[in-house]
Amino acid sequence: MTHDEADHGLTAWEIVNGARALYFTVGYGREPLYDYATALLMAGTGPTILAARLTSVYFSLLLIAATYAWARRAFGRPVALLTAAGLAVGFWPLMAGRQALRSITLPAVFALAVLFYWQGLWADAQGSRGAGGQGRTRSPLLPRSPAPLLFFASSGLLLGLTFYTYIPARVMWLALPALALYLLVAGRGLVAARRVWAGLGLTLLVAVLVAAPLFLYLANHPGLEARIDELSAPLRAAAGGDLAPLWANARGALRLFTIEGDRTWRYNLPGKPFLGPVMGVLFYVGLVIAGWLAAARNRVSKKKLGFADAAAPGAFLALLWLLLGFAPVLVTGPGLSMTQAIGAQPVLYLFPALALVAGYNVVLRRMTGKQITNYELRITNSESATRHPLPATRHLPPATRYLPLAALIVFTTLAAVTARDYFVRWANAPEVRVQYETTMVAALRYLDERGAGAAAVSTITPGRYHTPAVALLTLRDPAVQPRWFDGRQSLILPGAADSLLLIPGFTPIPTALQPYLAGATLVDELPLRPDDLDRPVRVYALDGATPVVQPRAARFGDHVELLGYELSATAARPGDVLTLVTAWRLLAPLPEASLFAHLTGPGQLLAVADGLGAPGEAWVSGDVLLQLHSLTIPADAPPGEYPLVVGVYTRDDSRRLMTDEGRDSVNLTTVTVVDE
Template identity: 40%
Template structure:
């Protein structure tokens, strides 16, 4: 009895097989769908952006590629939008979509292994290992597009195998392949092409199929000759399905920021420096059984993909697979079909594992639990194969009781894995400080306080954040809070917002107001203080009743005001120090602005220190109150901090401010209230920057 043969215990009634499959899927589904609103504990910016893009699909915005978050493929967001038609535009719909795909993957992995090997026990053992694994559970609970890649790849592999059967004549040494229905290859091509719309790894994973036939042509010569037309159909259809995305990326190369970020080890290698790539390969190979992803965002740092027991079975299964690849036919006394099934299945899984792990070997293990998700369907095949191999060995040693003992031991091992997954994911990982930081639990709990107050606090909220951008904290609020609330996002460490209407000012411990703003904040009453966990990155969040406007922002005469385009008016400005500075000093420039209109484009304020020769000696470009949060007639202060060079010679510096568009870098023109070029009180004219001060630089 060998591992590739069908033992008596593998004769499993279809009804029993179905019951066991349903049980495995139910257990896996329970681990994936339970408590999705609290584990993960908050919401990442990427999750919020996925939900936001899905809600925009409902509004008719249907791009072939989303440019938010360094660029990403759209299929996951389109799938989420379908669920949102039932649940509404809520972030939970995005997590439910991930859980659905993760549960579907369990069934697809079973089906794939079942049709490739013909062994129901191996298929059930593989699906069960995936169902209870920490990696499988975690990737199915985070609202990220990566989970869709293994689903579509596995579905393509399943339908590809359904397209052919083995034809064997006893007088021939080896079986040959006969195509059954070509439409299976058409469907496989559609699924493989659709995988390009799932995740970046699909651009490697597709190569598994041609590589598989090349491998089989080598290890099983003559057997797969008739399969090449089916593969050609699959690849042509896949290319046609993926063509719109490919054309978009070809004509918009700047859309994929992530590619250049991730390819640096390869670039260095080609430039003659292999050190980083070799180190990444070393660490990547160890992530399966020794030392895994080191980011709390996706893993308990260092936790490998497999437990010690599953790792031992993994290496046993790996050895069996390598043996099965080259196992010779013995046509006189052996049915070659099981041998072909196991060798072809082993080749498929080995290639899938290699292609799936490739991103970690190139980029490194940081964040690898997501990047290598293409390997997920194959990884758990090998421990299952190791267990089946042990069962065959046990049967040869002690008879029918041997496989029963090994099977029971495997179930116990998986039960231990499941208990470990529950403890590791829902308790250890979900409550870890760095996970709470990554999932912005401070913000989520702050928003829960706001929602609990109902109409008591009104509709206007001014919230300080280290990430006030459009696709960061603002996206989280947009996907979790009622639409009638108005949020203004800013960073109090360098800006302060004065809404036209009374509002609630909120700032967490990590973004306290700059000391120069204390004059405005100290007299304001503290409404509430939210206390979080003592070990949290943010332990306290303060809520203030923020009055309407500010007495410090009384209007200057219109003749002295500078208008920047049709969006901003400069109300005032101060420099600290304002008279004499020394080389190496820090100059703080406080500019005060009133908002006339909300622009469609993102803007940035710049402050320049220019010497007598017209040379730029110091600058800062920043806008800590992003334009997406602006409300007409609001006012705000912005602090620019300029560090002067240590070698700056004595002389006079001009301090100039201005505004430019992020997309074009074009500066906004400066005019008076009636549209004329701005001269200013000192009659110094420069139509795209405003002279606000001159400062003397002393000697050493």
């Protein structure tokens, strides 16, 4: 799992244990709907990545069902079936449906909002199945039915919920007012103007009421949405007169459909576009057909392609849906487009479906004078007869019988290519195994099976929302008590006896820290693939001995105690790098902690080495921390003697901890800088 997925799991588990928020500040900040949905599953499964992945699967299935239902009402069953088939077997939908990320909630909830809005527009007008007119003729009582209001209110509820899913929802809602405007201007009486206005008003009113708490919270907490500020940089540049960044991003984004896709291993086979060559051609043909359906006024010509009048607003909505869903990557560029363009995913395969169905009907009409669409089945009130029955398959020319088979071959091939690219090529790529913490998960499972008690685990991401979050969803043995540190700059030696130390290949212990592992015994090496990039993972048994250092004792409140230090040299020349190792006994957790080592000169700092490789919020009382500091003597440093001082502070407020003697630092020794 990636750390983003693990963070969702961590937040969901916090919700299970009582946390409640309208907006979570993890990472760059995120909307909460996905986490609350995951929490419902975790309440039964416990903190597992399976619960998060199942949440994505359920939203993905909901997306397919909602898109099928809307497409059937707008364009008929053949288009709906082909669209659903593409969403079921396409690479991008499969990837999104298997990742434990909140982005999948947006297209699913928005597709439902569109479905209910569409149903509200045509609830009484053309039967119980909507605009296509495939259902039964309405009852005389239906005009007084409250169903349209319920549909519009439900659409508003769902539209409001989209703002709790993912950032692009803030532009997606514009599709519904635009559809209403289209119906009023170009709908030619398909829906009564009063219903259009009333339906839009009710939908937006409910959506505003649902979304208001979130936006009020964000307005009262400015600065939470760091991601938006970061992604909107091209727009700010354009507002200042520099269009180059926006134009470059837009050009790169337009290549995503069929030329070159997202190059991020985490979400894609680097460079794989949304659509392959065949689907790509059908997609562009479908775009042309949709544009023609939305703009043309000739109803007879539309029916020759196999579409009824309601296909015109459906085509307009699909085009706008695609544009609004794709708009974020036009601003930000192709990077991370597999998530940022997720709003456009439901209609991606609608356009190839339009091309296939229209092409089939054109061929069929030319060869037989007939066409096959859902709209030809119209059942009377008594349901006793049908008009314009479908031509019997056995009477069709041989060439037309194979056209549906050709469509089946297209989608079967798509499924086969997706299976190869996702389950074979992408899933087994070494870079993907790194991104999805495969080695760390293997190490944690090793601890589950063989570990007990204290275990110090080295990782390049020891912070709370990274490897510890992965551990929450992986470790099951409560007897395992992990500690986290980055072995490239620090070392944690648990105070408990018979503890373990795990060192993966990505965090080799630097030379200055290796002497403190003299008493460690190599007991195992995890079996990994030959091409894994972070191998090997070595497991050491520790003897619990306190490392020997130059003693220098000082206690900083109730959190940490300085034991001593080792310095590579006490004399240096300008340009030299001094290596300092400080040893600390941890007493209690200290969130946002950092250590500092300073060479102080007259009125200024000569050299600074701040940092901490073992996050303070995870400190365990009794453990020993060894921290590596590298101090570079400036090239223009004047000769002289400079005190070397160390201390502790918290990053969020830059407050230094005081020693028991009332000082905010401890003088270790004096470093002499000599002439070159």
